Amino acid sequence: MRSLVSFVLLLFTALVSALSSSGTRLLVVLDAVEEKDAYSTFFTDLVERGYEITYETPKSEGLSLFEHGERNYDHLIFLPSKIKGLGPNLTPNILLDFINAEGNILLTMSSTHSVPSSLVALLSELDVTLPSERTGSVVDHFHYDTISAAESHDVLVLSCPPNVRPGLKDYFQLPGTALTFPRAVGHVLGSGPLLTPILRAPPTAYSYNPKEQADVVDPEDLFAAGKQLALVSVIQALNSARFTILGSAEMLEDKWLEVQVARPQERPQYTSNREFWTSLTAWTFKELGVLRVNSIEHHIVGDDEINPGLYRVKNDVAYKISISEYAWRRWVPFTVPQGDSLQLEFSMLSPFERRDLVAESETHRETIFTTNFTLPDQHGIFNFKINYKRPFLTSLEEKNTVSVRHMAHDEWPRSYVISGAWPWLSGIGVTVVGFVAFSALWMYSQPVKKTSAGAKKTQ
């Protein structure tokens, strides 16, 4: 009954609000519920976008991410906490289970709070390293805010950089604007393909521990500097669960919306923090960059049967896939980013064919990609495989298994069609005619006494 209700509810939310493609239940974990007032614009924005926000402290008794093996929340926001561990309800294993159950997490940090050990352990599983002692502050003596941090240089003012590499969607690009990163904690990413930095510190920035390295930073003990130091990074697990690390929780606070910031020798300007966090939360909570395969069709060219399980070697095959992308409340046709291509593999152990799919047609909510090719001259169990895993986009892994059989005994061309067989065919004809003629001649010729019977037998 309960599941039915929740299903109807889910259907209802999906139809009416249709905000996030993966649910609206949002849990915010913070030390005290009153702290949320500092972020009122941020949370108001989220509520306006349709999220049902629950605020809990890590110590709260009723806090539980799972109930009966099902997620209680779809999304999770961590605000900086003073608590060293996060208690038994938010152990790294539970958080990892939350990710494995396709829950999304936005983790914010601040150099004024040390990061809870539970989150450090989780991040180390994701191959993200934080400064030792769980604290660290990023400073930059060239890109600081001259108004608020003229002395400490720990409020960075950065322009939003382009994507780390071409061929990605431009969800986070805000050209010509400034972002502030007050009292940020930098982190270092491993080289895994699931990790993507969105905002890296400028080359002149470095991270230090204000308590222990207040006077001088020994290069040996330097945590990280320059572009190796990431301020905002995203991680997308293989099941498309999203995890965002925001180095500065303070940038979400209301106060940075009203004040102006200025880099050295530059004019003061308002920040675009709000635009940035909007796209960041939208991406993290799957309002952006969610791909959906509507249908896949493959068939023999000139044959009506759709998605047959059995092909023959050297068949001409047409493959068609329809993909939509979820962007801000609705499904729109998916367009492959510039410099990237969507590919189809026809593989058995290794790919026999790998082809770019071409966007053939586009309706208001789907793009249809197609390709045609001839099957290899190899029988076996093949997969039509789409393995499209890109940063910022949910993974597409579509595998349609088909068997490719050999030529049946009656599918070869008949011998009389092959011109090379004509000499042999005529040879057979001559032999048959000759044998019949000889037999006739033999039988109707004059019997020579009685030897004919014995002689005939030996032939």
Add this chain to the structure above:
Amino acid sequence: MTAKSQDLLAGVTAPKVRTLLRVVILFFIAGAAVSSRLFSVIRFESIIHEFDPWFNFRATKYLVANGFYKFWDWFDDRTWHPLGRVTGGTLYPGLMVTSGAIYHALRALTIPVDIRNICVLLAPAFSGLTAYATYLLTNEMTTSPSAGLLAAIFMGIAPGYISRSVAGSYDNEAIAIFLLVFTFFLWIKALKLGSMLWGALCALFYGYMVASWGGYAFITCLLPMHALVLICMGRYSTRLYVSYTTWYALGTLASMQIPFVGFLPVKTSEHMPALGIFGFLQLIGFIQYVRSAISGRQFQTFLVTLLVATFGLGLAGLVGLTSLGYIAPWGGRFYSLWDTGYAKIHIPIIASVSEHQPTAWPSFFFDLNFLIWLFPAGVYLCFQNLRDEHVFIVVYAMFGSYFAGVMVRLMLTLTPVVCVAAAIAVSQILDTYLSVKVPIVDETAASSTDSAPKKAKGGLRATEKPNVGIFNNLSKVVVTGAMTIYLLMFVTHCTWVTSNAYSSPSVVLASRLPDGSQHIIDDYREAYQWLRQNTKEDAKIMSWWDYGYQIGGMADRPTLVDNNTWNNTHIATVGKAMSSREEVSYPIMRQHEVDYVLVVFGGLLGYSGDDINKFLWMVRIAEGIWPDEVKERDFFTARGEYKVDHDATETMKNSLMYKMSYYNYNTLFPSGQAVDRVRGVRMPDQGPVLDTVEEAFTSENWIIRIYKVKDLDNVGRDHGAAAAFARGQKKKKIQKKRGARVLRVD
């Protein structure tokens, strides 16, 4: 009926009564043959046995369900994943088509019989026919009326044949032995009569034989050998020419209709003797013709020139074509027939099959009992007459004995000739000692048989019949009595062997409880049933190839390799996955889309046919393809022992097979008490740790263990780290590394 046999019983019974008696006896023999094969059904149940029969059964079901043409073009996508198997073109369809035909015939007669029952009972039914065919063959050899019947009953219950034809043993041999014997009978008949009709019939049954069993090569080589021996003995005749050329031409055409055989008869060395003798016979026939046409001195020159030219050209052609690759050289299986050590060194996959091992001496007695020592006597008696058909028995006996000595399973082809020869010997003894004749009658009979085939008197001089006989009643009674006892013992032995050694389905194991009652160990079917009910329809199962057919037949799940060992590399891949570390195995399993891994473990029960005991074969076969990655030496301790306990090598302990076999095994026992009952050793306290697979199922007696292959880690860790994290172990790398940092580049 020849004169002699009529003499023997003249005045006692009329010929009609004797014929009736003979028919009744033959029916009784067939009944005995069938019923002694039903032990397996009575002891266990009506179930398909062992390994290969499961494939045949599955193929038969496919044939019955989809019809002949679908079967002919069958591409099987549920074996040899992901290569698939062109099953229709790589099997001998005779067996399945026979069962299918019987099934449809019974349907047409409105007798609804389950196809499984037909398959289970096909072998016993055909054993009755084999007995009859042996009767016919033996009757061609001797004039004694009892020899044929004796041969029939010998054939009917000889364990050497029963071993492959009990109820449920639904294998190619089930019908092939009947076809073998019947083809030989037709060949003898054709040769005796010089008849094109019998030759064509022989070719027809030869074609059926080719469609049924790979052992047809035995006929392909034996008939030309017989012809060659006859020619060398100076017994070339138009009868030989007609029968041989008819058989060869039609038989080869018939055999080439089977897709699996195809052009082999003109392309491989195994078939070359038949082709060579065919050509040789044409040559001899031509020479015979020329001799009648030209004078003696000219003929000498002609003959020498022709022979030298032909052999020179023929040999050069053969060598040339072989080296150019048109004719395949002798295959590995064939070499292993000459050098029993060959396979062990070069083709481990052949040597790993137990039935390809050389025969142990006791098994001759075990399988043939007293026939084995009557066999030489029977062959000796063939020398007494040594007509063309007796030469055949002699040649067959020689070749059959040799091959039976080389390979256990070829005992099967030896059994018919042993039965025939032994029956000739026994009947000779009985005829001699049970004779009520007076010497004068015997003399005339002997002279009359001698006078008829004047040519055939080329036998050994020592075997010429002396004019003696046994007329003492005491010696008659003693010898006859002894023979009767031997025959009775033979029947007892056969029954005992059949019921105890050859009736186990090997799918279920039987053991005795302390109180003597039978206890069935049914782990195999338990596990296969689990697979059938709990896994996805297309879940791929990786196991060693021995269990491939059973998984396909009983669990109905795709397998990577099976008992049709057509692709050595694919088997070696599985061997490599089993014998490597998890980090190496996992990508292989991913690439082959393996969902479950199945291992057989006998350590708890003391079941010695388990995978750890077969493990070295996996290693050897894998080493044959990847000598740098898998090394057999690494699985032996420094002292050269194969160990699984504390002393096991690191390679052994880290191999996937070892880990899967012994995973959690120590938890069954009190600490430090874990014992492997097969190897008889105490296991280490600390069991192996598995990261990339997780236990899914273990059968009641731990014989079958099934593991599920884990998916890739969701957040991109390697499995070792993920499993360590799940076990609660902290990451150790936190402390700062000195030296160059690993920088991220993008």
